[in-house]
Amino acid sequence: MARPVVAIVGRPNVGKSTIFNRLIGDRLAIVEDKPGITRDRIYGISDWNGTSFSVIDTGGIEIDGEDAILKSIRVQAELAIEEADVIVFMCEAKSGLTNSDEEVAQILFRSGKPVVLAINKVDNMKRTEDIYEFYSLGFGDPIGISGSHGTGLGDLLDAVTERLPEPTEEEYDDDVIRVALIGRPNVGKSSLVNAILGEERVIVSNIAGTTRDAIDTPFERDGQRYVLIDTAGMRKRGKVYENTEKYSVMRAMRAIERADVVLVVINGEEGIIDQDKHIAGYAHDAGKASIFVVNKWDAVEKDDKTMQNFENKIRDHFLFMSYAPVVFLSALTKQRLQKLLPVVQHAAQQHALRITTHLINDVISDAVAINPPPTDKGRRLRINYATQVAVKPPTIVVFVNDPSLMHFSYERYLENKIRAAFNFEGTPIRLFTRRKS
Numbered sequence: 173m174a175r176p177v178v179a180i181v182g183r184p185n186v187g188k189s190t191i192f193n194r195l196i197g198d199r200l201a202i203v204e205d206k207p208g209i210t211r212d213r214i215y216g217i218s219d220w221n222g223t224s225f226s227v228i229d230t231g232g233i234e235i236d237g238e239d240a241i242l243k244s245i246r247v248q249a250e251l252a253i254e255e256a257d258v259i260v261f262m263c264e265a266k267s268g269l270t271n272s273d274e275e276v277a278q279i280l281f282r283s284g285k286p287v288v289l290a291i292n293k294v295d296n297m298k299r300t301e302d303i304y305e306f307y308s309l310g311f312g313d314p315i316g317i318s319g320s321h322g323t324g325l326g327d328l329l330d331a332v333t334e335r336l337p338e339p340t341e342e343e344y345d346d347d348v349i350r351v352a353l354i355g356r357p358n359v360g361k362s363s364l365v366n367a368i369l370g371e372e373r374v375i376v377s378n379i380a381g382t383t384r385d386a387i388d389t390p391f392e393r394d395g396q397r398y399v400l401i402d403t404a405g406m407r408k409r410g411k412v413y414e415n416t417e418k419y420s421v422m423r424a425m426r427a428i429e430r431a432d433v434v435l436v437v438i439n440g441e442e443g444i445i446d447q448d449k450h451i452a453g454y455a456h457d458a459g460k461a462s463i464f465v466v467n468k469w470d471a472v473e474k475d476d477k478t479m480q481n482f483e484n485k486i487r488d489h490f491l492f493m494s495y496a497p498v499v500f501l502s503a504l505t506k507q508r509l510q511k512l513l514p515v516v517q518h519a520a521q522q523h524a525l526r527i528t529t530h531l532i533n534d535v536i537s538d539a540v541a542i543n544p545p546p547t548d549k550g551r552r553l554r555i556n557y558a559t560q561v562a563v564k565p566p567t568i569v570v571f572v573n574d575p576s577l578m579h580f581s582y583e584r585y586l587e588n589k590i591r592a593a594f595n596f597e598g599t600p601i602r603l604f605t606r607r608k609s
């Protein structure tokens with residue numbers, strides 16, 4: 173099920189990133205344990221009363237020239253209108269209502285998108301009175317919050333989740349592999365789509381997906397049905413801010429959520445940059461199968477070590493995605509292109525793989541016999557049993573005497589043993605520890 177997207181919009185310094193960090197706080201803590209994920213997150217996944225959604229802080233889009241601040245918040249607003257299901261429009265009580273708040277409000281208002289108006293920096297009782305002037309913006313009750321104290325966030329989250337769309341029906345049969353191509357502009361995503369399909373099919377076979385203006389391209393190869401997700405979004409071009417990182421990440425988020433397998437396309441000529449990491453990190457967090465596709469391999473001067481060296485670099489940069497295979501190819505010359513779809517198919521199978529409880533427990537018993545759980549203040553973790561509770565990605569719950577005794581390193585150890593036993597190439601797996609009651 174695709175997670176809905178929530179965007180935070182507002183002028184600089186109202187506290188967007190402070191609130192963003194609070195909203196994804198718990199998740200961040202988990203992810204940060206893993207080396208290789210950078211700290212300056214620009215997206216995250218948040219949960220509220222069992223509803224999961226993606227959050228993006230659209231702040232920090234830089235536009236030069238006169239009226240730069242105003243222009244950049246306009247761009248934020250447009251981006252949010254295009255890509256988000258619910259917009260959190262943030263103002264602040266300290267400085268009160270400003271002209272640029274009113275401008276942004278007009279853009280948001282005309283869009284008809286659900287908007288939740290949050291007034292930050294309501295740090296004390298006196299400030300609660302300051303929120304009344306914001307009624308004039310026309311978005312209903314302003315919600316007073318404080319990023320410093322964390323107050324009002326429950327009300328904000330209630331208002332956001334109330335406005336999220338109902339989950340939509342699955343758009344495709346279960347045997348269709350949904351593939352998203354993501355990556356920075358100019359890495360060759362469109363060329364790769366054309367190369368996969370053969371030029372003539374791109375135009376004729378696009379169908380409108382049920383998700384707003386997404387255009388998906390279905391095709392069949394060797395008896396397997398695939399659909400390329402949101403290939404139209406990829407072709408949208410020409411706006412000055414298209415190159416900004418937030419724009420690409422936000423576009424990619426939606427496609428990733430709808431996909432089973434994500435092709436992280438990297439320009440082989442240029443190597444890896446931080447932006448690649450952010451996008452790939454999102455695919456990982458969202459629990460999707462991933463494949464690194466190093467494109468433009470025709471343009472790289474090679475010797476017998478070039479490929480291995482490049483792969484090593486990918487492994488260094490994406491430590492948290494060691495499961496993802498790497499495919500080198502050229503969309504231009506179609507060199508090695510035929511290697512791609514079999515890898516996609518395999519990753520999709522692993523992503524949907526279901527292991528019997530019996531087999532999982534055999535592996536866990538062996539793992540525990542070789543390397544018993546360490547004791548903590550004289551108490552030892554005891555594992556009762558484990559069972560797979562979900563696919564896409566494979567999710568395993570380990571029932572134990574006391575979850576607080578399960579340390580990150582031991583969980584990692586079990587995960588590695590499970591991976592070694594069942595492969596799971598291409599897909600992240602999730603391990604949860606629960607108390608056996």
Ligand code: GDP
Pocket residue numbers: 182183184185186187188189190191231292293294295317318319320321
């Ligand atoms: P952004 O530019 O909208 O992302 O704003 P930031 O999150 O970077 O916050 C701007 C400034 O406001 C920082 O100095 C924050 O510490 C401060 N700030 C954030 N939330 C609050 C709040 O609830 N009360 C007060 N007094 N300051 C806050």
Ligand code: GDP
Pocket residue numbers: 355356357358359360361362363364406467468469470471501502503504505
């Ligand atoms: P996108 O922005 O990621 O969709 O990238 P495009 O598909 O538009 O490609 C960007 C540029 O890279 C174009 O000029 C392509 O001709 C070029 N390009 C794409 N794939 C390859 C490739 O495999 N080899 C070479 N040498 N150039 C390529």
